[in-house]
Amino acid sequence: MRSTQDLKGRLTVHFQGEEGIDAGGLTREWYQLLSRVIFDKGALLFTTVGNESTFQPNPNSVYQTEHLSYFKFVGRVVGKALFDGQLLDVHFTRSFYKHILGIKVTYNDIEAIDPDYFKNLKWMLENDISDVLDLTFSIDADEEKLILYERTQVTDHELIPDGRNIRVTEENKHKYVDLIAEHRLTTAIRPQINAFFEGFNELIHRDLISIFHDKELELLISGLPDIDLDDMRANTEYSGYSAASPVIQWFWEVVQSFSEEDKARLLQFVTGTSKVPLEGFSALQGISGSQKFQIHKAYGSPHHLPSAHTCFNQLDLPEYPSKQHLEERLLLAIHEANEGFGFG
CATH class of the missing domain: 3.90.1750.10 (Hect, E3 ligase catalytic domains)
Structure with missing residues (x-):
């Protein structure tokens, strides 16, 4: 007042x-x-x-x-x-x-809310959908229930005027995904x-x-979180690596040297937020409940940047040839990592 x-x-x-x-x-x-x-x-x-x-x-x-x-x-x-x-x-x-x-907002922002739906959208963008998918620029009630936050029954929704009569094609699929993201993250x-x-x-x-x-x-x-690296390390799980792997040893040495702000950026990058549970990293949550900090081996070129799946608190880390290379790639990722697919 x-x-x-x-x-x-x-x-x-x-x-x-x-x-x-x-x-x-x-x-x-x-x-x-x-x-x-x-x-x-x-x-x-x-x-x-x-x-x-x-x-x-x-x-x-x-x-x-x-x-x-x-x-x-x-x-x-x-x-x-x-x-x-x-x-x-x-x-x-x-x-x-x-x-x-x-x-x-972009379709990437959906991953933290509904990773399965995000994977479907990502597949559409990475593959030729000609004669594969039968979609229009509308969302029917059954499909809508799958993507709304509270999973409530709603009526059909058109993403553009007369959308239920306009097919999604290889040529217009980026526009469709863009509109889906807008509807999911904004319109509701x-x-x-x-x-x-x-x-x-x-x-x-x-x-x-x-x-x-x-x-x-x-x-x-x-504010900056209070990150206990010893606690974080003790509650990290590995896939493709072990705690004794050289890349993992380098990773923790590099993170130990980070400023408080860069530690927070790393936490944001991997989990989607800088919030640390009151009970510590053992209480970290993922999309389906308790989910510890994850470091998975990313197969492919060692020139690739690390990537993350925030819904699973998962860092995909390539097997870099040196500690210096790992530090450069990691810092670039947490400061400059882009949104992936752009929309024209």
């Missing part, structure tokens, strides 16, 4: 029934407590997806009375925290950070996103954060 100008003023927190002068500590505690209430599943506003530690708007929040006014409030809270340099105890999905920054929660922005942009204009990318924005909102 406060004006935008009021919100830009200094916040002083007093807890009812408690003595204490706010020299910064009470404000930090207030932000932490408030963020935990906002993102509590019982509030119906946000839902966890994928690894159960990242949040995005719940498409079923309509069952919460005046839910859009709450999303505007949440936008104000996140904006005020950024404005005040305070940290929140929350990690959003990669696609939601992209929405905040105005960056286009568009009212909630818009309400969040209404509050957020009162304090933080998009121009002010446009210099950041999605992974940097997560660290800006949530």
Whole structure:
């Protein structure tokens, strides 16, 4: 109910029934407590997806009375925290950070939510689908149930006007996948996103954060994680390698030399978020439950970059010829790794 100008003023927190002068500590505690209430599943506003530690708007929040006014409030809270340099105890999905920054989501962002559906889309893009798939630019109710976050029954949806009468071909398949990603990651929660922005942009204009990318924005909102490398190493599983493999020995030596920010980038790259479970890496979650940090041997050219499957907390690491080569490739991947297939 406060004006935008009021919100830009200094916040002083007093807890009812408690003595204490706010020299910064009470404000930090207030932000932490408030963020935990906002993102509590019982509030119906946000839902966890994928690894159960990242949040995005719940498409079923309509069952919460005046839910859009709450999303505007949440936008104000996140904006005020950024404005005040305070940290929140929350990690959003990669696609939601992209929405905040105005960056286009792609089909790659679906992998963290539904890896099987992502594999189908990836197969379409990598293979000639002529006379193989019978698809149109629409999603019928049965198919829709498979890809919506809450798997609810809906009516047919056309991706473009008259889409149910337009076939997907080898020539237009990239457009189809692009529209599927937009529908899956944006359209289903568009009212909630818009309400969040209404509050957020009162304090933080998009121009002010446009210099950041999605992974940097997560660290800006949530802060650098406290990563215990000994714990991480003790809870890592290998495939194609063993703990004694030279490449694995080099990997841990390289990561040990990383700055705190690069360690966070590595965690983001492999798991999709910089969040470390309170119980440590033994409690790391994947798409289907408990899933430890994974390092798999990537077969092929040693010139390839490492790749990751965030839904499985899995790093695919080529067998590099030297520690220096591994360090160069790994740093390039966590800083510059692209989105894969682009859309024209």
